[in-house]
Amino acid sequence: MDKFLEKLNKAKSKINLSPERKEDLYLKIISAATEREQRAKFAPAGFWKLSLRVPTTIFASILGLMVITASTSFAAERSLPGDVLYPVKRNVNEGIMKLLANTEVKKVAVTTNLVERRIAEATELAATGRLNEEAAVDLVAEIENASKIARAQVAALKESKNISLAVAEAGRAEAAFKAGSAVLRGVYNKKNREDLSLIENVNIQIDSLAIDVEEDRLALEDSVFPRPTPLFMAAKMGGGVSALSAPSIAIEADAPAEATSTQDASQDEIRVELEKTIQKTIKSVSEFKREGGDKKEVERGGLDAVSLAVEEAEINLEEAKKSLENNDLGGSFRAANQSQRKIREAEIIKEAEKRLNIKLSD
């Protein structure tokens, strides 16, 4: 019995919430409370009192209407362009999403989510043979528009000095495009129909928008940590310039006019942040591996798209750790961000695979 109590005590010491998890949970509680308050506004307390005064049939009709509205809104979530409920999805559901985004970061997140939704719709239409020219043109225009808004919102985040958040959100948008492109490419590879050129065209547009967002993200990363110049790299590899003087060369040559984060935060703070990011991504990688087993070899001998993204995340994690050990904070920052983006891509692809019920090989 005593031995068991000792073990219970030991097990207890292993169960803790990290400060970040605590904070996440707190934010979730607050956001859920806000959401419930919003919902409660649609059915104020007086509603039930009213129900006692009006005849049962009228009350039942009102209640029935409310149930129908809620279930319509829910059912609309799975609708695609051309479906009867699609306008409900676009105007009601997404309108509420936009209304509830009350901070700059949430606004970018919603816009990125809209990009993901439009790409998912294009993919689903393509997979079911329903992608026609009109739908393709409309969806590409919507994706392009959402992309423009997301880029402007990321730029606004940067202006308000939230550069690290801007990098993270630009990364999320980039992941949305790249994952969407991978899924659409997977559908293209699996199909043998007349609409292949249409799918290819949509994919080209998405890839081109991905490049724009990627460029934004690279510029943002460079404004945090100036990228080493070829001269610096040459010095590092034993060239003519002393490696000790190289970082200043890199900053002089590459740093944009605005302040770098190294001026705002101490090296130690940056190191701590990077360690946190790395730990968080390690956790995500191990969760993926636990859920999906190790790399799954697919028929053609390649990796499936999710495993491939997770593998790339792992490689970048190693790079991020190595760079951190070598005190190369910029290198670690870039690799850690890349790793996070790959995890996000894996999440999106996994979700799409579930929705389309297909496994995508690379």
Added chain:
Amino acid sequence: MHNSNIHSDTFRKIYEEHITALYRHAYFRVFSKDRAEELVQEAFLRFWEYTQKGGDVLNPKAFLYKTLTNLIIDHSRKKKESSLDELMEDSDWAEPGASENEAHEIRSLFEEVKGVMCRLPKDVQELITMKYIDDMDIKEIADVLKISPNSTSVKLHRALEKLRKAVAEKNG
């Protein structure tokens, strides 16, 4: 604490004070980190809503534990059909970054703890968790259960007997 419509700063303070203990309590009742988080989140939400509607909470700790306990009971009713094996698969004990040996050791530890706890009736699990995981004294347990300290002592004594038997059965 008479605090109808509590301020968010007070809520934050109460959250900071109790979150870890409540999370541990939930974990040792459901043995899943994700579910423990969901249950604790719901308990705090209900506390917030209750106070926002003007409810008086004299003892936030007892209120939160009582709410959490009710949520755990609802949760276990819904999960009644799950076998122990399913519940084991559901768990996520290995910490990221742990070596294979460490992960194996931790897994065995939790499997043993869970193996014994799952043999106990729900009310006994609750008492053992409050006593040994939450380190509550008789009065605190009595406050949560809303029974007298004397009855609590008797219940706890019986619970310990059942725990002793469960340990012996598991080892024998």
